Amino acid sequence: MTGRDDPLEESLGRDVVRLARALMRRFNRRLAAAGAPVTGEQCAVLFCLFAEDGLTQSELCRRLVQDKTGVSRLVDGLERRGLAIRVRDRADRRHKRVHLTGAGRALWAEAEGLAREVLEESQRGLGVRELEQCQDLLRRVFANLEAAG
Secondary structure, eight states: OOSOSOGGGGOHHHHHHHHHHHHHHHHHHHHHHTTOSSOHHHHHHHHHHHHSTTEEHHHHHHHHTOOHHHHHHHHHHHHHTTSEEEEEOSSOTTOEEEEEOHHHHHHHHHHHHHHHHHHHHHTTTOOHHHHHHHHHHHHHHHHHHHHHO
């Protein structure tokens, strides 16, 4: 802590939330300027599906660290835009798997480039070692929270 009167005002949690919001706001602006029909949150789903197509919504929830309602809303929006489709799982008909469409893959390529540009902007002036240390610390904090349940 920094010795201020309110330790929550200078907490790691506050800083991480502010950073996440600033990154998403910048990414959303870049997407809008490019005429992309999606938000940064929807792109997070596209990125997960590009890495591993055919995930269930429960798997998407875990990877995005988001609740079922939020992920369902994001997938609904992608489906309406023709970027993703839900398909019943052949092995377990109770589950649906989410797949990218051709349009979703094409949009991913554009969005991925914009995301890289935003990350480069945000990391300007930071060295490789600094970034590695920062990521290591954040991953350890995340692991602590995951272990705590």
